[in-house]
Amino acid sequence: MSEFVIGASAGLKPVMERVLQVAPTDAPVLVLGETGSGKEVIARAIHARSRRAHGPVVRVNCGAIPSELIDSELFGHERGAFTGAVGTRKGWFERADGGTLFLDEVGELPRAAQVRLLRVLQESTIERVGGHETIRMDVRIVAATHRHLENMVAEGTFREDLWYRLSVFPIRLPALRDRMEDLPALAAHFAEHAGKRLGGPGLTPTPADIELLRGYTWPGNVRELAAVIERGAILGNGKRLELAAALGGPTVKPPSRPPIRDADEIVTLDEATAAHIRRALAARGGRIEGPYGAARLLGINPHTLRARMRKLGIEWSRFRDPSAPEPSMQPNR
Numbered sequence: 001m002s003e004f005v006i007g008a009s010a011g012l013k014p015v016m017e018r019v020l021q022v023a024p025t026d027a028p029v030l031v032l033g034e035t036g037s038g039k040e041v042i043a044r045a046i047h048a049r050s051r052r053a054h055g056p057v058v059r060v061n062c063g064a065i066p067s068e069l070i071d072s073e074l075f076g077h078e079r080g081a082f083t084g085a086v087g088t089r090k091g092w093f094e095r096a097d098g099g100t101l102f103l104d105e106v107g108e109l110p111r112a113a114q115v116r117l118l119r120v121l122q123e124s125t126i127e128r129v130g131g132h133e134t135i136r137m138d139v140r141i142v143a144a145t146h147r148h149l150e151n152m153v154a155e156g157t158f159r160e161d162l163w164y165r166l167s168v169f170p171i172r173l174p175a176l177r178d179r180m181e182d183l184p185a186l187a188a189h190f191a192e193h194a195g196k197r198l199g200g201p202g203l204t205p206t207p208a209d210i211e212l213l214r215g216y217t218w219p220g221n222v223r224e225l226a227a228v229i230e231r232g233a234i235l236g237n238g239k240r241l242e243l244a245a246a247l248g249g250p251t252v253k254p255p256s257r258p259p260i261r262d263a264d265e266i267v268t269l270d271e272a273t274a275a276h277i278r279r280a281l282a283a284r285g286g287r288i289e290g291p292y293g294a295a296r297l298l299g300i301n302p303h304t305l306r307a308r309m310r311k312l313g314i315e316w317s318r319f320r321d322p323s324a325p326e327p328s329m330q331p332n333r
Contacts, residue, residue: 003048011179022169023049030166031144033173036223039144047100055099060092063108064307070113071129081130100140107147118162176218184210190229198238209243220299227299274312286319
């Protein structure tokens with residue numbers, strides 16, 4: 001089994017050297033990097049190069065699990081363990097037995113869940129919710145986060161002992177703006193797949209397209225690049241890439257603005273995020289999933305978008321076209 005990584009011999013060469021060092025071992029790995037920088041790709045590359053390559057690789061987004069369901073999702077539950085538990089369910093640890101469990105956004109776990117996760121990592125055993133049987137696990141942990149866990153440890157929001165357990169072998173991913181030599185290959189990869197998804201042949205970026213892409217700073221990293229190229233392919237009706245339009249206009253350089261000198265002009269990060277999500281929902285008529293959904297526009301997973309909307313108190317129904325309901329956002333679903 002081989003997990004191809006674009007940039008393995010260029011911008012990601014130091015990263016891949018560390019992947020090759022740690023993959024044959026069973027040591028926990030902590031992948032660090034900005035949102036959208038490709039942490040899951042590196043987790044899968046570690047798995048593919050390990051002795052567990054023929055076992056499962058299971059990803060769980062820790063930030064998208066409601067706090068009251070974390071134990072059930074991670075460790076499973078027995079029938080009748082709680083209201084709605086109509087059958088026995090294996091958790092993510094059991095599903096990853098013999099393989100790799102990728103704990104994405106591990107910094108989002110609440111403190112109580114961190115305690116239980118630490119115990120599982122120390123003892124390699126779990127108990128399902130509502131069960132009494134101790135189940136032994138053979139799972140390799142790869143965790144990832146865009147958060148600064150060292151600062152969270154200092155602030156008391158992340159357990160120091162769990163931090164030490166997860167960060168046996170840290171791997172830091174560079175942002176896309178720091179590995180621009182990989183941009184042409186990434187753009188070509190995404191363009192080929194975007195064209196085929198739209199029912200035509202694979203598309204190829206022109207030299208002018210590449211220069212246009214080089215002029216942008218990519219705050220959303222590789223995920224944003226993929227979203228922009230997908231959008232450009234859609235705007236070009238699957239026959240060409242309209243990247244200038246996909247980036248928002250003929251130029252990618254933002255207009256010059258005077259520096260903000262009044263702190264009152266600065267909103268909180270949650271307020272800015274909420275405003276950005278509302279604009280995306282309005283632009284997509286409230287649609288969340290699919291090629292024309294807000295999640296694709298924002299370059300994030302639809303489950304992650306829903307979780308952030310719940311956290312920020314964004315009412316989905318305000319933006320939705322009644323003629324195209326989105327069942328998964330209805331109450332009690």
